[in-house]
Amino acid sequence: MEDLLNEWLWRDEYWLPPGIHWQDIEMKEDEGHYPVPRDLIYTLPLAFAFIAFRYVFERTIAVPLSKCLGVKDRIRIRPASIPKLETFYKQNNRQPTQSEVVNLGKQCGLSQRKIQTWFRHRRNQDRPSNTKKFCEASWRFVFYFIAFTAGLAxxxxxxxxxxxxxCWRGYPKQPVSEAHYWYYIMEMGFYVSLLLCVSVDVKRKDFKEQVIHHIATIFLIGFSYCANFVRVGTLVMLLHDSSDVLLESAKMLHYGGWTKICDSLFVVFALVFLWTRLVVFPGRVLHTTLVLSLEFFEPFCGYYFFNALLLVLQALHIFWAYLILRMIYKFMFMGKVERDERSDEESEVDDEEEEDEPDEEGDECSWEQRKGAINSKLASLANNCVLNNLTNQRNINSRLPKAR
Structure with missing residues (x-):
């Protein structure tokens, strides 16, 4: 197996500049440590350790912290137990078409309105709670904060x-310090843990982009370590962690209802993100990997593959920057940030309000509660005597959330 890997995978021309061989970069103990692929074997057990630690952290620290910050979960109506509808929901479609609603109504003996209401309640039941989203954001915040602090130091x-x-002087014979080695191992282990948990984490609107980002990041960290692009790799990781710390902290405040602080922090995050990802990353990092590196060696396979991965990351940066700029537009013209357009908005399948109209006798009690909430809102509007609110009273009433 080792001979096969040496012959096909670890060929000199794949990983090293022309004219340089593996034996040319061997180092003695007093010269330092040269990165070798077997060093990355610790990332997999470290990823499982991160998952276990996250499980303990969320339940012992994140959940009590969410209560202290005032995170509240919406109370959702639990749909009635109807086996045929539950089977269809899990095996076929969460949002049935009109013809499917008609067929299900005939099978269950229910009206189309009841079928649609049942599916709406069932989808809302599967939406993640604010506490779950807060726990996920707090875990990432803790890691990014520690990683950014350690990387900066x-x-x-x-x-x-x-x-x-x-970054290229003396390449590829560049020793790696112990601190940068563990910086690499921790970052790669963390992203492997995120990829392993992607199916159980909150599914967001940019779910596919997040998966691509995690895969590209893992390949980038792993390949850059094996090819000894460690110096550039550390700069890339530091740039990413700098804005991610602000993003996750803004999410935590958003779920806790700290709107003013959250909005201010989001603006700071947006400025840092746009500066690091659209200015520093392409203007400094990509420039040094694409241009400055050619002053020290001729292009080879590793050079092209490494830059291809960096360009994939840059494409994702542009996508997220578009979402952030759209958020800034809303902030300037609407006065507040309602959602994190970058990654905090759930997928459109799940993004629906828990608002139902009274349809049958079984909803009579909840309808009385809703009428009470509507009357209370109307009284508040009348007392405030705000012309704009009174003018749009009908629109406001149509958007009132369900009474808890």
Missing amino acids: SLINAPWSWDLRE
Whole structure:
């Protein structure tokens, strides 16, 4: 197996510049440690350790913290137990077409309106609670904060942080320090854990882009370590962590209802994100990997593959920047940030209000509660005497949330 890997996978021309062989970059103990692929074997058990630690963290720290910050979950109506509808919901479609609603109504002996109401309640039941989303955001915040702090401390005195040509001087025979080695292992283990948990985490509107991002990041970290692009890799990870810390903290405040602080923090996040991902990343990182590196070696397979992965990340940056700019537009012209357009909005399948009209006798009690809530709102509007609200009274009433 080792001979086969050496012959097909670890060929010199794939990983090293022309004219350089693996034996040319072997280092003695006093020269430092050269990164080798077997170092990354620790990332898989570390990923499972992250998952286990996250499970404990969310239940012992995140949940009590969510209560302290005032995170509240919406009370959702539990649909009646109807086996045929439940089977169709799980095996066929969560949003049945009109013809499917008619067929299901005939099978169950229910009206079309009741069928549609049942599916709406069932979809709402599967939507993640604010507490679940807060726990996920708090876990990521803790990791990104620790990773960014540790990465900044290890890179503040690194020569390539200030002179990007130092990323390639002496390449590929560049020793890797212990701090940067563990920085790499922790980051890769964390993203492997995110990829393993992607099916149980909150499914967001940019779900596919998130999966692509995680896969590209894992390949980028792993390949850059094996090809000893570690110096550039540390800069890439530091840039990403700098804005992710602000994003996750803004989410936490959003779920807790700290609207003003959340909006201010979101603006700071947007500025940091746009600056690091659309200015620094392409203007500095991509420039040094695409242009400055050619001053020190000729292009080879690893050079093209590494830059291809970086360009994939840049494409994702542009996609998320578009969503953020759209949020900034809403903030400027509507006065507040209602959602995090980048990654905090659930998929459109789940993004529906829990608002139902009274249809049958079984909803009579909840309808009385809703009428009470509507009357209370009307009284509040009358007391405030705000002309704009009174003018749009009908629209406001149609959007009132379900009474809890």
